[in-house]
Amino acid sequence: xxxxxxxxxxxxxxxxxxxxxxxxxxxxxxxxxxxxxxxxxxxxxxxxxxxxxxxxxxxxxxxxxxxxxxxxxxxxxxxxxxxxxxxxxxxxxxxxxxxxxxxxxxxxxxxxxxxxxxxxxxxxxxxxxxxxxxxxxxxxxxxxxxxxxxxxxxxxxxxxxxxxxxxxxxxxxxxxxxxxxxxxxxxxxxxxxxxxxxxxxxxxxxxxxxxxxxxxxxxxxxxxxxxxxxxxxxxxxxxxxxxxxxxxxxxxxxx
Numbered sequence: 001x002x003x004x005x006x007x008x009x010x011x012x013x014x015x016x017x018x019x020x021x022x023x024x025x026x027x028x029x030x031x032x033x034x035x036x037x038x039x040x041x042x043x044x045x046x047x048x049x050x051x052x053x054x055x056x057x058x059x060x061x062x063x064x065x066x067x068x069x070x071x072x073x074x075x076x077x078x079x080x081x082x083x084x085x086x087x088x089x090x091x092x093x094x095x096x097x098x099x100x101x102x103x104x105x106x107x108x109x110x111x112x113x114x115x116x117x118x119x120x121x122x123x124x125x126x127x128x129x130x131x132x133x134x135x136x137x138x139x140x141x142x143x144x145x146x147x148x149x150x151x152x153x154x155x156x157x158x159x160x161x162x163x164x165x166x167x168x169x170x171x172x173x174x175x176x177x178x179x180x181x182x183x184x185x186x187x188x189x190x191x192x193x194x195x196x197x198x199x200x201x202x203x204x205x206x207x208x209x210x211x212x213x214x215x216x217x218x219x220x221x222x223x224x225x226x227x228x229x230x231x232x233x234x235x236x237x238x239x240x241x242x243x244x245x246x247x248x249x250x251x252x253x254x255x
Contacts, residue, residue: 001073002126002146002163004206005032005101006115006217007039009123014039014097015050017123017168022050031102031212034072040144042094042130043175057145058133059084065133065141074129076149076164076189080182085145088129090180094144095166096126100217102206103158103199109230113206114158115217116199125171127164127189152194162191204228 007014008028015023018041032038037052057071061083071084079085100117118124127147134140147164155162166174170188200219205211220228 001103001148001159001161002101003034003072005096005098005126005163006030006117007032007097007123008099008214008217009097014123018048018050018095018097018125018171020048020050024050028214029212030214030216031206031209033209034070038144039097040094040128040130040142041097041125041175042092043177048175051142053130053142053144055145056143057084057088057129057131058141058143059087059131060133062133071145073148073161073163074145075161076147076186079129079147079189080186085129088131088145089182091177092130093174093177093185094128094130095171095175096128096144096146097123098126099123101163102202105158110204113202113204114199115202116155116158116197119196119198125166125168127166127174147189149189149191151191152196154194155191155197155199158199164189165192201225 006029007026008030009017011023011025020041024039026039032055034055036055038055040051040053041048042051043049055072057074058065058068062068074082074085079089100115102113102115104111104113128144129147130142130144132140132142148161149164150156151158151160151162166188174185174188202216202218203220203224206216
């Protein structure tokens with residue numbers, strides 16, 4: 001799955017790679033989490049555009065968003081059948097620029113976070129699906145989800161699913177929804193090949209959404225690991241129970 005990701009490449013570098021018309025200027029983000037606005041590349045009126053959308057897809061047919069599950073990921077295997085995604089996979093495919101993402105692995109009494117990125121350090125295009133939700137008062141909310149697929153043997157050591165990454169040579173094929181032909185893009189919905197991505201353990205500071213700085217993606221140090229290790233439980237002193245006596249009413253009372 002993908003529950004947190006990172007964008008660190010300069011805006012102009014991403015514009016050249018993804019080919020959108022706008023020239024947005026945005027700061028690096030080291031801990032992007034669900035419900036936050038994320039950069040999305042989508043084709044509109046025949047051209048690629050940069051848009052900000054909420055991470056957490058909301059289908060157009062939803063009546064009350066407060067009662068609908070937050071959809072941050074879409075499984076590649078069922079994306080054509082699920083009511084929430086079957087329209088978006090035909091008409092609203094998008095790319096989500098990123099430089100890596102986080103995954104948590106169970107290790108002893110707690111899960112440890114890892115930062116995962118391309119071996120060559122370059123940015124990636126995550127396969128995304130978009131929907132615009134229109135409220136009862138005409139308000140509009142652009143939303144998106146990240147498509148996931150089974151992990152390759154190496155990445156499966158961390159988690160059994162990974163976000164789908166689209167190669168630069170397939171950007172146009174993935175984004176072009178003019179024919180509404182899903183079969184032509186289904187072969188793209190796969191995880192990275194073995195050896196394409198690498199990873200390292202990072203500090204549990206990434207667990208807090210409020211933390212968003214460059215230190216989050218650095219390999220954890222021995223000192224940090226020791227400081228973050230679970231502390232042994234403190235011994236609880238045993239106090240002798242007070243004796244039970246009787247008051248004038250004959251009811252027991254504690255002193």
